[in-house]
Every structure is written in C-alpha cells, then in structure tokens.
Amino acid sequence: MKLRSLAVVIFRQLRRPTRPRRINLLLKGAAFLLFLWVFDLFLYSQIHSVPRPPKDLDGPFSTGCQDPKKAAASHPRENATFVMLARNSEIEHARQTIQNIEAQFNRWFNYPVVFLNNEEWSPEFIRVLNKTVSGKAIFDVIPQADWDYPDWINKDQARASIAKQEKLGVWNGGKESYHHMCRFYSGSFYNLAALSQFKYYWRLEPGVSYTCAITYDPFLAMSTHNKTYGFTTALWEEPNTCPSLFRAVDDFRIANLIPSTPSWNSMIVVPTWDPFPIRWFKGRYLQSPHHSSSGSKWNLCHYWSNFEIADLDFFRSEAYQSLFKHLDRKGGFYTERWGDAPVHSLAVHLLLPPEKLHHFSDFGYFHEPFWQCPGNAPGKQMRESEVLGKWEDGERNDLTQETEGAIGCRCQCFASNPKLRRNNRGICLGIMQASQAFHRPSWWEIWRGKWPYSINIPG
Ligand SMILES: Nc1nc2c(ncn2[C@@H]2O[C@H](COP(=O)(O)OP(=O)(O)OP(=O)(O)O)[C@@H](O)[C@H]2O)c(=O)[nH]1
Ligand SMILES: [Mg+2]
Secondary structure, eight states, X not given: OHHHHHHHHHHHHHHOTTOHHHHHHHHHHHHHHHHHHHHHHHHHHHHTOOOOOSSOOOOOSOOSOOOHHHHHHTSOOOSEEEEEEOOGGGHHXXXXXXXXXXXXXXXXXXXXXXXXXXXXXXXXXXXXXXXHOSSOEEEEEOOGXXXXXXXXXXXXXXXXXXXXXXXXXXXXXXXXXXXXXXXXXXXXXXXXXXXXXXXXXXXXXXXXXXXXXXXXXXXXXXXHTTOOEEESOEEEOOGGGOTTHHHHHHHHHHHTTOOOOHHHHXXXXXXXXXXXXXXXXXXXXXXXXXXXXXXXXXXXXXEOTXXXXXXXXXXXXXXXXXXXXXXXXXXXXXXXXOOHHHHHHHHHHHHSOGGGEEEOTTOOEEETTEEEOOOBOXXXXXXXXXXXXOOOTTSOTTSOOBOTTOOBSSOOOOOSSTTOOBSSOOHHHHHHTGGGOSSOOOHHHHHXXXXXXXXXXXX
C-alpha cells in the first residue's frame, strides 16, 4: 500500500506542470546513464576487440597431391610420433584407425605410434596392432599416479560429484575413467617417458578416419612454418561440463600479468549488453558459468582435441605446466568435467601468438558425429601416379568432385552436396581464427550465415 501511494505521489509530482525541472532532471539523469552504458559497451568492445592482422597468418600447407615418396625421400623424418590412447576392448576400432592412417599417409613416412593404456596391454592388442603399423609400435602403460585422483583431492567428495554429474546428465560426467582421461590429456601425457624423446605428436583415436590422402609430411610442415598447434575442427563445448573453467584460466592470466591478446580476445563474447556493474556482479559475486571474475564471458569455442598435431615442448613449457597445476588445484577435473579439449584450446589462445596455430583444412577428418572434408583441387590429383594409384576417366566415382578453389588430395567425402566442407556450421572455427584472418566476411555475409573467415576454408 505504501509503495503504491509513493508511486502515486511521484507520478503526480512528475505530471505537475509547475515542476518541469524535475522532469528535466530525470530525463537528464536517464540520458547520462544511457551515455555511460553505451560508452561502457563501446569501451568493452574495444578492449576485447580482435584486430585484423596485416595479412592472413595461416594457410594450407599443401594444395592437391604431391608425390609422397619424393616428399618422404627429400627430408629425414621429424622427431615425431603418433599417439593413441586406447583400451584393450577397442582393438578393432584402433586397428581401423591405424589401417586408415597407414593407407592415407604413414605407409610412405613410417612414423612410430605410441599406444597408451591405463592397464596392461593384452597380447592380442599388441599382436594385431604391431602388424598394422608400418613404423615402430610402442605399447606403453600409463603410471598409476597419472591416471588417478591427485593426493590432495578428497576422493569421496570427488566421487559424489561424479555421481551428481551423472544424475544431471553432464556429457560423460558420470564416468570416473573419463575424468582421469581428461586430466591425463590435460596435464601429464607430454611428460611420459615413452614420449620424452619426441618433439611433435599427432593424436589419433580408435574409430576416427582420414578421408583424403596426405602426401606431404605435416610434422615437417609444422616445423618449417614455425607452427605449434594444429587442429581440424572447432565446436562449442557442452556448457554444463565446465562452468568454472574460464574463470580459473582467466584468474591465472591476471595473477601472472598475461595481457589479453587478440588471440585471447577471440575466446570472449563481444559485444555484451550487460553494463559494467552487472558484469562485475555476475563475475565476482554470482560466479556465473563461463564468466571470468571481471565479468567477461567465454564463447565456449574450443578445438576438438581428438585430432591434434602439436609441439610437445609447448605442453612441457613452464607456462603451460603452471597453468595446468593451477587448474588441477581448483579440482574442476572432478568437481566438474573439464575436458582436455577446452583446456588445450584456452591455453593455446592464452599463451601463443595467433601465427603459431594451424588449421589442417586440407585434411579430411571424421570423428563421430562430425567431419570436415575438403573438395579436391582441380588438376592436382596426380591421376598418372603409380605411387598413389593410376585411374582412367570414370573409374574413381568414389572421389569427391574437383571444385574451383578446393585444396584436397583424393578426398572421399560423404556429403551429397560436393560443396559442403563440414557437417557443422564452422562458427567456432571462424571465431577462433579471427586473430589470424585478414580476409573476413562482411557483416552482411555473417548475417546471412557465412561465418567462417575465408582463410583456410576455401571453396
Ligand atoms: N585406456 C583407456 N583409454 C580411454 C579410457 N577412456 C577413454 N579413453 C580413450 O580416450 C580417448 C577419448 O575417449 P572417447 O571415449 O573417444 O571420448 P570422446 O572422443 O571425448 O567422446 P566420444 O567419442 O564422443 O564418446 C579415446 O582414445 C579413448 O580410447 C579409459 O578408461 N582407458
Ligand atoms: Mg573419441
């Protein structure tokens, strides 16, 4: 009742023709607040902007086919290996992956494969996979300490939290081993004795497939182009797997005085409509999911780490390891279900300049349920090659059409539409490449759904 009468009094005061100054004052106040809001949004957008570099900082390593034997003979192997984490029960899928990568690439380059397991390998797995790999196969068992809860975590609480995640339907959140796997791939795989001799690694998984021939050495290309981290696919993370991950990473950034670079900014939602006090309140007090303590919000984009070609020295660096230790102490690998994919992605965008990242847009790659697959480069399919296999007109209907601007070598894509390069919209790919991209779509193209930046996504 009191409130109502107060409202009536204010309304009457405002309407009194004898008091126009009050209205003026109110209007001025509102205009001032509006100005502050717009100014704050403008400032926020400027601080978090991703400026256009003077030129494209990344591009395909190769277009069409080369003679892989010549490529292999022209250079010694890099200090590099494939890595596959698998269970004994995944023997058939593991064999398929290896058979596929051998056929598409490794039969010419003979890189070793390190198989990792948290249990002893079955003799059958060793026998079958040994036969499938053309290079050396190494079967390693992960030390127990690297596949377990850290000492300082309360195991009962962690298990209760995992059970709760199961109930809440968090993707893979109810599987204890999955949490160990994510922590292992985030924090310790690069320190394994079996990998200590290698600089580069290429991550494989049971059941993935490569759908184009890879006729050059990607490890060598990473080295000659001075690249650190290579990816194929970028997607949104499942929001309920990692509500506090971004805050934890950003807290680390601030504590270590790491400036927010264009690469980092590309992980942040811009523009925001929340004015500063609301952002601050959400970040600091409400601890809203995916917000930093200062209220900026992660766009949830990350590279899909089931494919990675990367420089292990990056993960072994002081900076990455202290980031991992900081995250590990927060407990989110168990209290939530932080994945190694967003951990790696936030880390590379925090710690690396944009030119160190590479999109393997020339690779056809399939991991259930998503794929990317380039079209075939016109006139560059080496139809006469004995090494790759000759063919006559009309013989290879299984190959994807050669299309203008396409870069693939003998790709076999699944899409009915030959122009489709992936079965997801590539929005995160575009967003995460922004700091590398001089060529960008206009606002009109974005509005019409053409998100991806034009570098690396030809055709
Ligand atoms: N040895 C071992 N490997 C595991 C275990 N859990 C997962 N992995 C491996 O870790 C990698 C990722 O696991 P996946 O189950 O494929 O997880 P994902 O790719 O994130 O998710 P989906 O494939 O969509 O289920 C694969 O190489 C698995 O073989 C485990 O308990 N033991
Ligand atoms: Mg998988």
